[in-house]
Amino acid sequence: MxxxxxxxxxxxxxxxxxxxxxxxxxxxxxxxxxxxxxxxxxxxxxxxxxxxxxxxxxxxxxxxxxxxxxxxxxxxxxxxxxxxxxxxRFTGRGLGGKVRLGLPEDYARELLGSVLPEFMAYHPDVLLEVVTATSGELARQLSRSQLTLGVVLDRPHSLPGGETLWLTTPVWAGPRVGGLGTRPRLPLALHEVDCPYRALAIESLEAIGKSWHAVFTSTSIHAVEKAVEMGLAISVLDRERLTTAMRELGPEDGLPPLKRCEARLHFARHIDAASQPAVDALANLLRERLSQRGPWRTGGSSGPESRRPPSWR
Incomplete structure (x- = not known):
């Protein structure tokens, strides 16, 4: 037949x-x-x-x-x-090559603590380099192919293409006690230029004619958080980063609503052919672990989802 x-x-x-x-x-x-x-x-x-x-x-x-x-x-x-x-598996050759990954600093701690060590454990021959910076700086490095892969927020510079991983939840963060929000000129703790949340804060305040001044500026997210906790200033943080020494502020404190940002996965325009399989494997892992929920629960779950065999190996 x-x-x-x-x-x-x-x-x-x-x-x-x-x-x-x-x-x-x-x-x-x-x-x-x-x-x-x-x-x-x-x-x-x-x-x-x-x-x-x-x-x-x-x-x-x-x-x-x-x-x-x-x-x-x-x-x-x-x-x-x-x-x-x-x-x-059958040729005895694992993934190799080099991957240079860019991450916004606000999310690096969670990703470095769970997702990336897991990837490196399964692919020890891949040379992985991780860079943290503001989304604006990461966008520039991706456009020049100085990064292979990047998770970038869509503000203040929007890269074409990419795919949405999750929506961020920016909120006004103030100290647990005190009334900084009622001051005529709002004291802010901000990152340097090119930070999405800096852009959100300034755009939102200027839209309602609220005066402000940057009382504290730093490239470190931890320094910005400490300035809020100590009652020095108000800032915009992801809601998941609020500590017990902070409280979320809103309209009742005279502060405007904030727009959400998209965290998007971007590839460099040029990727070395020998590194492409490793780039794809890491991209698949990031999609699997971050899609629709972000990095906050990537390593802490003990439920069935955390025991599911990964599909990116």
């Missing part, structure tokens, strides 16, 4: 589609995959013909996945992960 021919997916086509969908640009995908733009375009066209569906919408600002393309993006990550993991 003759065999019925079955369409097969070319993994290289999937990798090119994944790069274009993640980066939002055929040109960026071509640079990352070390191919020409026309080659990437042809690969995606062949994949669309194989599946009989349009996968990317082309526009003046780049490409975005269609509904079918978004579904394929999710499933292709798992397929490529399984393929690469099986290949490394």
């Amino acid at each position: 003759p065999e019925v021919p079955v369409a097969a997916l070319d993994l290289e086509l999937l990798r090119s589609f994944q790069a274009a969908a993640q980066l939002g640009s055929l040109a960026a995908a071509a640079q990352q995959r070390h191919r020409t733009v026309s080659a990437i375009s042809m690969q995606i066209k062949r994949l669309e013909e194989t599946l009989g569906s349009r996968l990317l919408e082309r526009g003046s600002r780049g490409v975005t996945p269609t509904a079918i393309g978004e579904a394929l993006l999710q499933e292709s990550r798992e397929l490529l992960r399984l393929h690469d993991g099986m290949l490394s």
Whole structure:
């Protein structure tokens, strides 16, 4: 009985589609995959013909996945992960290469304490470097490919592309006792320029005509928190960072509401081919652990979710 021919997916086509969908640009995908733009375009066209569906919408600002393309993006990550993991097990070659990851300082403590040590334990041959900075500085480094991968808040500088991991919960933080919010000129503890929460604080106060002055400025989140705890100033922090020496302030204290920020995962435009599997593995881990909830409970759960075998190995 003759065999019925079955369409097969070319993994290289999937990798090119994944790069274009993640980066939002055929040109960026071509640079990352070390191919020409026309080659990437042809690969995606062949994949669309194989599946009989349009996968990317082309526009003046780049490409975005269609509904079918978004579904394929999710499933292709798992397929490529399984393929690469099986290949490394049977060939005896684990993941290697170099990954330079950028993180906002406000979230570095939680990620350094749980997610990243786990990744390094499973991939000891990957040279991982972690950089913490303001989101504005991280955005600049990503645009220059000085970072391979980054978690960046969408303020004050919004990078094109990327994918949302979680929404932040910024709040006005004041000392447990005292009435700093009622002063004619609001004393603020702020990060340097390029900090999303600095931008949020200033925009919100200026929108209601509230006078303010920066009584304390630091690059350290811990120094800013200490200034609040000691009653020196008010600041904008993620709600999860409030300590017992602080309280959340709001309209009753004369302070305006704050907009939420998106924490987004971004890839560099150029990634060395030898490092790409390691970059993808770390990106999958970040998606799995941070999607829709952020870093606050990544290492503290003892429930069924924490015992689920990771899907990024």
